[in-house]
Structures are given as C-alpha cells and as structure tokens.
Amino acid sequence: GQQLNQSPQSMFIQEGEDVSMNCTSSSIFNTWLWYKQEPGEGPVLLIALYKAGELTSNGRLTAQFGITRKDSFLNISASIPSDVGIYFCAGVNYGGSQGNLIFGKGTKLSVKP
Amino acid sequence: DAGITQSPRYKITETGRQVTLMCHQTWSHSYMFWYRQDLGHGLRLIYYSAAADITDKGEVPDGYVVSRSKTENFPLTLESATRSQTSVYFCASSERVSNQPQHFGDGTRLSIL
Numbered sequence: 001g002q003q004l005n006q007s008p009q010s011m012f013i014q015e016g017e018d019v020s021m022n023c024t025s026s027s028i029f030n031t032w033l034w035y036k037q038e039p040g041e042g043p044v045l046l047i048a049l050y051k052a053g054e055l056t057s058n059g060r061l062t063a064q065f066g067i068t069r070k071d072s073f074l075n076i077s078a079s080i081p082s083d084v085g086i087y088f089c090a091g092v093n094y095g096g097s098q099g100n101l102i103f104g105k106g107t108k109l110s111v112k113p
Numbered sequence: 114d115a116g117i118t119q120s121p122r123y124k125i126t127e128t129g130r131q132v133t134l135m136c137h138q139t140w141s142h143s144y145m146f147w148y149r150q151d152l153g154h155g156l157r158l159i160y161y162s163a164a165a166d167i168t169d170k171g172e173v174p175d176g177y178v179v180s181r182s183k184t185e186n187f188p189l190t191l192e193s194a195t196r197s198q199t200s201v202y203f204c205a206s207s208e209r210v211s212n213q214p215q216h217f218g219d220g221t222r223l224s225i226l
Contacts (some may be wrong), residue, residue, distance in 0.1 A: 033214050042203050042217030043156075088156070101215060105155040 003027075006089050006104030014112050021087060021107040022073040029091035032065050036091055037083045046087075047074070059108040079111050083087070116140070117205050127155045127226050128193055134189045134221045136204030145187040146212035146215060147169075147179065149200040156203065160225045162187055 006023045013019060025034070031050055035043035049057050049065035049072060056063055062075045072091075076083055086108050090101040114166075117138040126132050136145065147159040158171030162181040176198060178190045187206075191198055201222050205215040 002186045020173075035217075040219070042219045048214050053143065079223075101156075105153075105157040 004089060004091055004102055004104040006107055008107055009105070010108040010110070012110045012112065015079060015081060017079055019076040019079055019109060022071060023088075023089035023091070023104045025072040025091060025102075026070065027091075027093060028069040028094050029102075030069070031092035032063070033090040033092070034061075034063050034072070034074045035090065036085045036089045037088065037106070043088055044105070076109075079109075081111050081113050084109055084111050085099060117199045117204060117206055117216055119202075119221050121221060122219065123222050125131040125224045128194060128196060130194050132191045132194055132223070134191075134202055134204075134223070136189070136218060138185055138187075138204075138206045140208070140216075141184060141205060142206035142208050142216075143184070144209065144215075145181065146205040146207075147177070147187070147207075148203045148205065149173065149198075150203060150220070151200050159189065159202075184188045196225050199223060199225045203219065 004023050004025050016061055033048050034046045036046050037043045047056050047063040052065055052069045053067050054065040060077045086106040088106045089104040120135045143164050146161040148156045157173050159173055160171055160179040161212050163185050164166045168179050172178050181187050194210050203220045204218045207213045209217040210223050
C-alpha cells in the first residue's frame, strides 16, 4: 500500500535554531497535511496544502507541497521550547480508498533551552 | 467548547473482556475515523464512517466492531480484548474526506492485561 517516509525520525536542537523535516512518497498525493502531537493529546492540524507548489505559513511554521506531488516539507524558524512534540505529515489521495489519510511515522522534536 | 471528545481517557481491562470506546463530535461532520497509535507504527486506521449507518474497514480492522446510529457518535468496541490491542486510540472527524483535514480527539489509552 501507500507509504510515507518521514525524516528525520528525531531531532535535538538548541532554542533559536531553525528546523526542517520532510515527507516523501512513491505515490502522488492531492493534499498534504502537517500535524503536531504533544504528550497525552491528539494530533493538532498545523498546516494544510492543497495545490502542487503551494507554500503556506502559519506563524513561524512554513510548509510546501512539492511540485511532483510526492513530497512535502515543514520548516520551523527560531524554535522555542513549546515547539517540542511529534510532527506528523499526512497525505490524501482522492483516488485511494475513500481518500483516508496516510500518515508518516513522525518526527520527534526536542528543543534545549 | 465544541469539538470531538473521547471517553474514557484511560482504561485498564483484562483479556477476553468486551470494552467500548466512545467518540462524540459536535461539528456535525459527516466522516468519522478510528485510529490506533503504536510505537514504530504511527497512526493506523481501524475503521471509518462516511455517514450514519455507513462504515468501512481501514488498515487494521480485525478484532474491532463499530457502529454509527447517530452522526455525532462513533463507538469502537473490542468484543474480546487481546493484549495486542493495548494501544492509544484516537477518534477523528472531517467534513468531507476528499480534501478536508481530520480533527482528532485527545485519545483513549487502553491497557489489556
């Protein structure tokens, strides 16, 4: 079935540094979503991307929908301690089974003050 | 505050018992989903529902039963719990599947002894 390869698996960074993570797939997706999950909570939507090439920002977060429709990246600028969590990418393929989300396995972000 | 709520938040039960996890959403979203989250596997879809009385299997449906008699509720039942079903379970909903993001509850942590 479809799979998303999300990297890196984990990151340990210093407060103030920029962060970059990405998702790639061998399949084409029509929508890319980025979620953040904090301990004891469900994933929360950060950014939704609907068009190839689209670049969208949400505060210090910026995400792009790759031109090939097979990848997406998320950047976080000037990280702060509350950025800690697990970041998931998810892709939607309209032609797939009812278009349900395919999730990456997550990038665990740790920020050292 | 409106949204999606799961209950219970924590549950411990024994092998062979039946257990039901509840999910309630106040957005009147058509679609509802159940996922399980396990280390090394990320989020995996168990079942989903496109509308009341319409349900379909996801990636890992064995051992689970769902129903959707009302749009706002989507309970998940483990008819005879097994240790391999120890996991964190998330319910989600979306307005439409094709391009609308899913919004998640805070999860139920289920331990089967």
